[in-house]
Amino acid sequence: MKKKLLLSILFFGIIKIFLAQSQIKVIEDFKPSTANQPGNEYPMVNSEGRVRVQISAPEAKKVQLDIGAVKYDLIRDENGVWTGESAPQDVGFHYYQLNIDGASVPDPNSLYFYGAGRWGSGIEVHAEDEEFYALKNVAHGQVREHIYFSKTNSSMRRCFVYTPPNYDKNTETRYPVLYLQHGGGEDETGWSNQGKVNLIMDNLIAEGKAKPFIIVMDNGTWRMPKREKPAPQDTAKKEERPKTWPPKGWADNFMKTMLEDIIPVIDTNYRTIADPKHRAMAGLSMGGMQTRIITLANPDKFSYVGMFSGGSISLEDINNSPGFKENIKLVFISYGSRELENPRIGLWGDPKLNTEEITKAGMNTHFYVSPLTAHEWQSWRRGFYQFAPLLFND
Amino acid sequence: MKKKLLLSILFFGIIKIFLAQSQIKVIEDFKPSTANQPGNEYPMVNSEGRVRVQISAPEAKKVQLDIGAVKYDLIRDENGVWTGESAPQDVGFHYYQLNIDGASVPDPNSLYFYGAGRWGSGIEVHAEDEEFYALKNVAHGQVREHIYFSKTNSSMRRCFVYTPPNYDKNTETRYPVLYLQHGGGEDETGWSNQGKVNLIMDNLIAEGKAKPFIIVMDNGTWRMPKREKPAPQDTAKKEERPKTWPPKGWADNFMKTMLEDIIPVIDTNYRTIADPKHRAMAGLSMGGMQTRIITLANPDKFSYVGMFSGGSISLEDINNSPGFKENIKLVFISYGSRELENPRIGLWGDPKLNTEEITKAGMNTHFYVSPLTAHEWQSWRRGFYQFAPLLFND
Numbered sequence: 001m002k003k004k005l006l007l008s009i010l011f012f013g014i015i016k017i018f019l020a021q022s023q024i025k026v027i028e029d030f031k032p033s034t035a036n037q038p039g040n041e042y043p044m045v046n047s048e049g050r051v052r053v054q055i056s057a058p059e060a061k062k063v064q065l066d067i068g069a070v071k072y073d074l075i076r077d078e079n080g081v082w083t084g085e086s087a088p089q090d091v092g093f094h095y096y097q098l099n100i101d102g103a104s105v106p107d108p109n110s111l112y113f114y115g116a117g118r119w120g121s122g123i124e125v126h127a128e129d130e131e132f133y134a135l136k137n138v139a140h141g142q143v144r145e146h147i148y149f150s151k152t153n154s155s156m157r158r159c160f161v162y163t164p165p166n167y168d169k170n171t172e173t174r175y176p177v178l179y180l181q182h183g184g185g186e187d188e189t190g191w192s193n194q195g196k197v198n199l200i201m202d203n204l205i206a207e208g209k210a211k212p213f214i215i216v217m218d219n220g221t222w223r224m225p226k227r228e229k230p231a232p233q234d235t236a237k238k239e240e241r242p243k244t245w246p247p248k249g250w251a252d253n254f255m256k257t258m259l260e261d262i263i264p265v266i267d268t269n270y271r272t273i274a275d276p277k278h279r280a281m282a283g284l285s286m287g288g289m290q291t292r293i294i295t296l297a298n299p300d301k302f303s304y305v306g307m308f309s310g311g312s313i314s315l316e317d318i319n320n321s322p323g324f325k326e327n328i329k330l331v332f333i334s335y336g337s338r339e340l341e342n343p344r345i346g347l348w349g350d351p352k353l354n355t356e357e358i359t360k361a362g363m364n365t366h367f368y369v370s371p372l373t374a375h376e377w378q379s380w381r382r383g384f385y386q387f388a389p390l391l392f393n394d
Numbered sequence: 395m396k397k398k399l400l401l402s403i404l405f406f407g408i409i410k411i412f413l414a415q416s417q418i419k420v421i422e423d424f425k426p427s428t429a430n431q432p433g434n435e436y437p438m439v440n441s442e443g444r445v446r447v448q449i450s451a452p453e454a455k456k457v458q459l460d461i462g463a464v465k466y467d468l469i470r471d472e473n474g475v476w477t478g479e480s481a482p483q484d485v486g487f488h489y490y491q492l493n494i495d496g497a498s499v500p501d502p503n504s505l506y507f508y509g510a511g512r513w514g515s516g517i518e519v520h521a522e523d524e525e526f527y528a529l530k531n532v533a534h535g536q537v538r539e540h541i542y543f544s545k546t547n548s549s550m551r552r553c554f555v556y557t558p559p560n561y562d563k564n565t566e567t568r569y570p571v572l573y574l575q576h577g578g579g580e581d582e583t584g585w586s587n588q589g590k591v592n593l594i595m596d597n598l599i600a601e602g603k604a605k606p607f608i609i610v611m612d613n614g615t616w617r618m619p620k621r622e623k624p625a626p627q628d629t630a631k632k633e634e635r636p637k638t639w640p641p642k643g644w645a646d647n648f649m650k651t652m653l654e655d656i657i658p659v660i661d662t663n664y665r666t667i668a669d670p671k672h673r674a675m676a677g678l679s680m681g682g683m684q685t686r687i688i689t690l691a692n693p694d695k696f697s698y699v700g701m702f703s704g705g706s707i708s709l710e711d712i713n714n715s716p717g718f719k720e721n722i723k724l725v726f727i728s729y730g731s732r733e734l735e736n737p738r739i740g741l742w743g744d745p746k747l748n749t750e751e752i753t754k755a756g757m758n759t760h761f762y763v764s765p766l767t768a769h770e771w772q773s774w775r776r777g778f779y780q781f782a783p784l785l786f787n788d
């Protein structure tokens with residue numbers, strides 16, 4: 001009798017879960033994503049932020065949408081067209097991909113962006129504040145592909161350079177420069193493609209909210225220096241990750257490239273104001289860590305420092321960097337609110353506390369938290385939008 | 395007895411075909427394509443021009459490489475990794491895709507290019523003459539993304555503008571302009587991404603073979619004007635394709651955009667020599683047809699005309715365009731050799747005969763055939779390489 005009861009509880013429990021799942025009400029107000037390839041209806045996004053994809057795969061057994069580290073099964077119709085949607089996503093830009101019978105591939109319907117170490121699909125989820133990065137009928141700057149020979153790397157490199165509106169007309173005007181770095185697994189295309197930094201600047205300048213300046217976006221990708229292979233008797237030893245991260249020296253190559261190649265190339269080829277007072281450096285995630293290391297090591301070469309989801313600067317940092325406190329006019333630190341919920345955030349100490357401490361020590365700082373976003377581009381777009389108006393006002 | 399003989403002939407016939415197929419000797423000197431995503435080993439190309447792709451798809455039943463309008467089956471290994479190669483391809487750039495259980499998707503290992511109406515995979519097959527479009531340590535021009543408001547379309551548009559090396563330093567110098575159009579299913583990114591026109595120009599200028607000039611690449615995509623739906627009683631009638639192609643009027647919208655938006659925007663924003671003697675127009679395929687129509691209708695606005703795999707200009711054309719013969723300093727016509735084998739090539743008359751006729755009538759012409767290439771980018775890269783040195787020499 002007891003067994004029967006247990007079985008029937010189990011049975012109705014399963015039915016209940018099944019019903020609950022099938023009763024997720026998806027709001028049917030999907031619209032094409034603004035990051036779709038021209039003319040494509042899919043992928044779509046609804047007002048909850050659910051992403052719906054569709055692909056024809058008549059012979060496939062299983063097709064999934066892979067977004068935000070979760071895989072969602074798609075449903076096949078009688079023609080072999082698979083459709084399905086994700087749980088609601090945060091506003092802004094997300095990388096995603098499709099899985100077709102075990103193959104991870106880009107969605108043929110989306111535009112492609114470089115992130116997570118590859119060119120792949122991206123989607124835009126409507127944000128209430130998306131006007132600040134919208135394409136508008138205002139005066140526009142240019143994004144230029146600049147190819148140059150790097151002496152420090154003995155190779156051809158390229159960067160993208162944003163020149164503000166009317167740069168070519170105001171031929172007597174010289175401009176300050178912001179060196180702006182991408183995150184790990186991204187490259188020199190990220191800030192203009194998915195970051196829309198050129199449109200953010202054009203809009204800020206049109207509204208008189210930011211001074212016009214040049215933005216230089218280069219490739220800061222870091223490759224671990226090759227280590228000598230351990231002797232055979234040592235192979236059992238597990239290699240330890242350095243206790244402090246990043247390990248000493250990891251940004252040295254990019255620092256050298258920045259100081260000996262990139263800055264001289266830009267000062268030679270553009271109408272810059274080529275002094276430390278008119279030079280800023282900022283970056284997101286890995287680019288923020290590089291900004292921290294490079295500006296702390298060279299406080300005589302920069303005046304503004306920005307780190308988006310890339311750590312913070314502590315009192316100890318400043319004490320170990322003679323001249324930093326005197327020369328740097330702004331330390332800007334930002335995060336997505338969801339990142340601050342993560343206990344691992346305090347890798348170099350709590351960013352808010354660090355910032356409060358250096359403020360007390362007399363530095364000009366700005367701490368910004370992007371509401372309801374994570375370690376993603378919407379946090380960095382918003383971070384940049386807060387940062388840019390604070391630059392070069394002295 | 396007869397039946398047995400037939401059966402055994404059939405049997406050995408099948409065995410023979412099987413052996414022949416398995417005996418295709420593939421030369422094992424594959425190297426990664428130069429159009430791969432950074433760090434990727436696959437896709438690869440060998441010295442015969444075979445393209446070998448690889449993708450992990452453990453649950454798939456069938457995976458194919460789709461290139462040059464042929465689908466090649468890949469072979470699965472015990473880990474679910476599929477590998478296989480195409481027949482030899484012509485040298486240069488080709489679009490391709492993968493088919494996974496019926497789904498057509500980009501290869502996650504390649505870079506992506508806009509063509510055939512979508513962003514998709516591309517591959518480079520080594521060419522003996524590839525030096526002319528290689529990235530070298532020479533002075534480089536810039537490719538600039540230029541965003542503008544189009545009055546004739548009431549919308550924001552963008553073009554890419556190549557400015558030659560030292561454009562920003564020679565601030566007193568003014569430059570001629572070439573308006574250079576992509577083909578059908580392509581867009582304003584084609585000539586610099588897969589065409590490498592900026593590298594071709596940089597190399598030509600470095601060798602003193604071409605005058606420095608500005609190149610403007612806009613989007614000429616043509617959408618068929620909406621027709622009124624036929625009355626119900628007429629639906630049985632099959633719609634006829636116009637007997638002459640393109641039909642009258644199809645380039646009108648782009649002509650208006652070119653004359654009223656693009657040229658004024660460029661002459662306002664760049665240091666151009668803003669007269670007809672220093673203005674050229676050229677294009678590939680559809681862009682060549684647009685060049686033909688726009689320059690024949692406006693022989694007072696251009697001086698140089700180039701058409702790559704996009705038709706030719708006949709004696710009748712010239713006779714119907716007062717001023718064309720007097721004003722146009724060069725008519726350049728080119729094709730891939732494999733296109734000329736196609737009887738459909740003579741859509742507006744045989745291009746070589748047409749060109750000979752207008753030469754006899756007193757025009758300066760140049761007819762070029764790219765060896766062993768088809769209606770593809772290697773023909774157009776080579777066409778441009780022949781065309782550019784002939785521009786603006788007067």
